[in-house]
Amino acid sequence: MQIPRIGAAEAWRDAARGFLQQNIPPEALIWGGAETAPDLFGGGSVRGAARQVSVPRSFLALAGSVVWHTDPARFARLYAFLWRLRDTPHLMTDRGDPDLATLRRMEKNVHRCQHKMKAFVRFREIGDPKAARRSFAAWFEPTHHTVEPTAQFFARRFGDMDWRIYTPGISVLCEGGRLRFLKDCPRPDLPEDASEQLWVTYFQNIFNPARLKVKAMTSEMPKKYWKNMPEAAAIPELIAAAPARARAMAQAAPTLPPARVKQAQAQQARFASSWTQDSAALVAEVNSCTRCPLHCAATQAVHGAGPPDARLMVVGEQPGDLEDLQGLPFVGPAGQLFDAVAREVGLARDAVYVTNAVKHFKYRARGRRRIHQSPDRSEIAACAPWLEEEIRHVSPRLILALGATAAFALTGSAAPLAQRRGRVERRADGVAVLITYHPSYLLRVQDKDKEAAAQARAAFRGDLAQAWERVQPRQLAPRGSPTYTRPQRQPELRTPKL
Amino acid sequence: MVQYSTQQKLAILSDAAKYDASCASSGSTKRDSRAGKSLGSNEGSGICHAYAPDGRCISLLKILMTNFCIYDCTYCVNRVSSNVARARFSVDEVVKLTIDFYRRNYIEGLFLSSGVIRSPDATMSDMVQIARKLRKEENFRGYIHLKTIPDAAPELIAEAGLLADRLSINVELPTDAAVARHAPEKDPAQIRKAMADVRLRKQEARERSFTGKRPPRFAPAGQSTQMIVGADGSNDATILGQSTRLYSGYKLKRVYYSAFSPIPDSSAKLPLISPPLQREHRLYQADWLLRFYGFDLAEITSVTPDGNLDLEIDPKLAWALQHRGLFPLDVNRASREMLLRVPGFGTKTVGRILSTRRHRAVRYEDIARMGGSMKKARAFVTAGGWSPGALTDSADLRARFAPPPEQLSLL
Numbered sequence: 001m002q003i004p005r006i007g008a009a010e011a012w013r014d015a016a017r018g019f020l021q022q023n024i025p026p027e028a029l030i031w032g033g034a035e036t037a038p039d040l041f042g043g044g045s046v047r048g049a050a051r052q053v054s055v056p057r058s059f060l061a062l063a064g065s066v067v068w069h070t071d072p073a074r075f076a077r078l079y080a081f082l083w084r085l086r087d088t089p090h091l092m093t094d095r096g097d098p099d100l101a102t103l104r105r106m107e108k109n110v111h112r113c114q115h116k117m118k119a120f121v122r123f124r125e126i127g128d129p130k131a132a133r134r135s136f137a138a139w140f141e142p143t144h145h146t147v148e149p150t151a152q153f154f155a156r157r158f159g160d161m162d163w164r165i166y167t168p169g170i171s172v173l174c175e176g177g178r179l180r181f182l183k184d185c186p187r188p189d190l191p192e193d194a195s196e197q198l199w200v201t202y203f204q205n206i207f208n209p210a211r212l213k214v215k216a217m218t219s220e221m222p223k224k225y226w227k228n229m230p231e232a233a234a235i236p237e238l239i240a241a242a243p244a245r246a247r248a249m250a251q252a253a254p255t256l257p258p259a260r261v262k263q264a265q266a267q268q269a270r271f272a273s274s275w276t277q278d279s280a281a282l283v284a285e286v287n288s289c290t291r292c293p294l295h296c297a298a299t300q301a302v303h304g305a306g307p308p309d310a311r312l313m314v315v316g317e318q319p320g321d322l323e324d325l326q327g328l329p330f331v332g333p334a335g336q337l338f339d340a341v342a343r344e345v346g347l348a349r350d351a352v353y354v355t356n357a358v359k360h361f362k363y364r365a366r367g368r369r370r371i372h373q374s375p376d377r378s379e380i381a382a383c384a385p386w387l388e389e390e391i392r393h394v395s396p397r398l399i400l401a402l403g404a405t406a407a408f409a410l411t412g413s414a415a416p417l418a419q420r421r422g423r424v425e426r427r428a429d430g431v432a433v434l435i436t437y438h439p440s441y442l443l444r445v446q447d448k449d450k451e452a453a454a455q456a457r458a459a460f461r462g463d464l465a466q467a468w469e470r471v472q473p474r475q476l477a478p479r480g481s482p483t484y485t486r487p488q489r490q491p492e493l494r495t496p497k498l
Numbered sequence: 499m500v501q502y503s504t505q506q507k508l509a510i511l512s513d514a515a516k517y518d519a520s521c522a523s524s525g526s527t528k529r530d531s532r533a534g535k536s537l538g539s540n541e542g543s544g545i546c547h548a549y550a551p552d553g554r555c556i557s558l559l560k561i562l563m564t565n566f567c568i569y570d571c572t573y574c575v576n577r578v579s580s581n582v583a584r585a586r587f588s589v590d591e592v593v594k595l596t597i598d599f600y601r602r603n604y605i606e607g608l609f610l611s612s613g614v615i616r617s618p619d620a621t622m623s624d625m626v627q628i629a630r631k632l633r634k635e636e637n638f639r640g641y642i643h644l645k646t647i648p649d650a651a652p653e654l655i656a657e658a659g660l661l662a663d664r665l666s667i668n669v670e671l672p673t674d675a676a677v678a679r680h681a682p683e684k685d686p687a688q689i690r691k692a693m694a695d696v697r698l699r700k701q702e703a704r705e706r707s708f709t710g711k712r713p714p715r716f717a718p719a720g721q722s723t724q725m726i727v728g729a730d731g732s733n734d735a736t737i738l739g740q741s742t743r744l745y746s747g748y749k750l751k752r753v754y755y756s757a758f759s760p761i762p763d764s765s766a767k768l769p770l771i772s773p774p775l776q777r778e779h780r781l782y783q784a785d786w787l788l789r790f791y792g793f794d795l796a797e798i799t800s801v802t803p804d805g806n807l808d809l810e811i812d813p814k815l816a817w818a819l820q821h822r823g824l825f826p827l828d829v830n831r832a833s834r835e836m837l838l839r840v841p842g843f844g845t846k847t848v849g850r851i852l853s854t855r856r857h858r859a860v861r862y863e864d865i866a867r868m869g870g871s872m873k874k875a876r877a878f879v880t881a882g883g884w885s886p887g888a889l890t891d892s893a894d895l896r897a898r899f900a901p902p903p904e905q906l907s908l909l
Binding site for chain 1: 504513858
């Protein structure tokens with residue numbers, strides 16, 4: 001069976017399908033490519049379909065590459081393997097099979113050759129640079145028959161120009177987006193191209209003489225390609241001069257800085273970054289806080305947010321992943337849940353000051369994710385001055401502590417949360433603290449236990465309602481209000497702010 | 499000031515750009531110019547168009563817009579106090595060079611960095627203008643990598659991300675203290691904020707609006723960064739700790755490790771050494787183990803008492819030699835997670851073992867055909883027809899892999 005040099009992939013596939021349908025075993029066939037003389041069976045046409053054959057898609061992809069290999073036995077090898085594949089379709093996934101291993105190796109050779117062709121073809125301009133469609137041409141010597149399968153790549157890439165790639169075997173011309181393949185074109189005499197000099201200059205200067213690794217270069221850019229690459233001529237000299245250049249750099253005595261340094265630094269000092277937002281003293285201090293090691297790993301300190309005269313202050317644990325990235329508190333999943341429940345109970349979110357007990361995100365990096373870690377006592381203590389400063393500044397009527405960390409930071413007591421939730425405790429400075437769950441707890445139980453989740457949410461909701469109610473300016477409170485009855489021992493509250 | 503030709507400028511500004519390790523052009527959106535109205539394509543995988551004798555791939559035209567800089571970072575060739583030749587490209591020169599090189603198939607696109615001139619905003623805005631001109635006027639669909647100036651205004655970064663395939667911001671050194679010492683004008687917290695900003699913008703651009711319309715992709719090939727290795731005293735545990743934080747926090751595509759390399763006209767504060775290339779290589783290996791092989795940071799860095807990687811053998815082998823109790827593994831039974839821990843097995847080999855053993859038992863010679871490096875792996879696995887016997891626990895196992903001790907020179 002004779003396979004043509006142009007269009008070999010389709011020709012082989014059609015022929016192989018025909019033979020397989022007629023049940024012709026590999027031993028009865030002699031495959032001929034361009035390299036072999038026509039054989040006795042040459043040109044034999046394939047007769048009509050005898051039986052339907054189905055072939056794994058992965059084999060078609062494999063064959064589509066292997067047909068371009070220079071090995072004269074490639075067609076026969078493919079057919080022999082296809083023959084085996086009829087009875088054992090899973091053979092394609094058996095990477096230990098010697099026949100498949102050979103085909104895969106050939107496929108890899110072709111892919112590599114295609115890849116090197118995409119990389120190492122060097123065009124020269126052959127037409128008028130001012131023309132509407134510029135024209136370029138290259139001479140290239142591929143190892144395998146890779147021009148045809150690679151031509152589409154160049155067509156996709158150089159859509160707005162005409163180009164030709166001449167090789168000793170098949171050449172390809174692309175004019176107006178249409179591809180033409182030609183056999184055995186002579187090597188053309190391509191005109192000089194001024195850009196080549198610039199390219200060689202670039203190649204010489206991007207090379208770092210202090211890191212000579214010639215083997216790493218030649219394994220990826222084998223010498224067989226060098227003769228058609230303009231930059232390759234510079235390589236021997238670059239290698240030869242490298243050790244001396246590296247030595248010279250090391251031995252050169254440090255020079256005195258040029259005179260413009262002062263001027264440049266003055267200029268640098270004048271620049272105000274558009275990232276620096278707030279210049280409030282507290283914010284600046286927290287930003288540069290290094291009282292515990294958390295600042296090293298976090299993106300930024302996350303400050304409290306809300307009106308400075310808020311009656312209700314909500315304190316969470318610490319910023320999470322999103323808070324850390326955005327620099328804003330309560331924007332992550334837990335913050336969103338807080339907002340949702342707040343809406344349900346009519347709590348005006350923008351009238352509340354929200355902040356965290358710890359201002360930097362503590363986490364453990366695990367693969368592509370950051371796993372939240374609760375801050376320990378030393379970190380909470382290190383951050384306490386900032387929280388105290390915020391409380392002093394805002395002086396809220398009530399602080400809502402979300403979760404154990406906030407409760408500990410605000411009251412100094414690490415007693416279990418379960419018994420304290422829903423109750424008001426009093427700080428040494430007299431400010432009342434209502435303790436509730438952290439919304440992330442609600443998120444955690446959500447998937448585990450439906451009933452517990454509903455209970456926790458109801459409790460949380462009740463606590464938020466209670467907190468909101470407590471900070472409302474005292475008017476004539478309607479007695480026996482259905483939503484909220486005042487607890488027995490109401491803590492002394494300071495004069496309500498208006 | 500001297501007037502340089504384009505060629506002279508190119509020499510100066512590519513020489514100044516060589517210390518940026520990244521030259522990747524992969525992982526962006528697929529696009530082409532088949533329609534005939536534009537130039538360029540991107541097909542997912544990157545292409546290295548040439549290799550320099552330093553073994554590094556040349557995929558992009560990697561240049562500085564200018565090497566004038568008002569910063570004074572001791573490790574940098576372009577610091578204000580250095581006396582190297584200075585030059586500046588105009589916007590049009592960079593655009594023309596990029597297009598001319600691209601049409602001749604020299605490059606995949608442009609990697610543009612710059613010294614900071616006038617102000618970070620002014621510099622960034624010139625860089626964005628180059629990218630805009632390439633995309634909008636030249637209809638360039640190739641790859642663009644913009645080095646972001648961390649202090650530049652967020653609007654500029656927003657536009658840069660819509661024009662470029664990749665953005666990068668260098669963290670420069672592994673610790674904040676080292677940055678403060680060697681790059682006094684740079685603010686590590688600001689660098690992290692800028693990276694967080696890029697991550698958030700990228701995330702936002704993925705979310706459909708209520709009409710179901712997708713916003714334009716933001717930096718589709720992601721963001722990357724570079725850390726200089728060997729300029730400060732940080733050990734490998736510190737360096738890798740920093741990279742895991744960067745990967746997890748800002749979803750970086752890559753952290754590049756750049757062995758501190760001698761520069762012309764170096765600073766007196768930072769004596770020159772020959773670049774620790776082997777250390778750089780081991781860091782990349784460890785980086786891969788952390789990202790693709792399920793290793794934990796502590797597992798890799800606890801191998802030596804000083805928190806540095808073993809320079810003589812690769813980090814996976816070093817780990818395996820310390821955990822011989824887990825080996826030999828039966829390749830026909832072991833889990834994917836454990837197979838990934840066998841020295842000499844890569845992710846592809848493991849995938850092939852798993853797919854083959856669904857149908858039949860895997861034999862020793864099969865694994866070699868699947869791409870496993872049996873020289874390393876043989877001591878750690880059993881397979882059909884192979885058992886390492888006492889090899890796994892033999893005292894000289896390490897010596898089989900480590901390079902032979904070198905005779906010290908008398909001179």
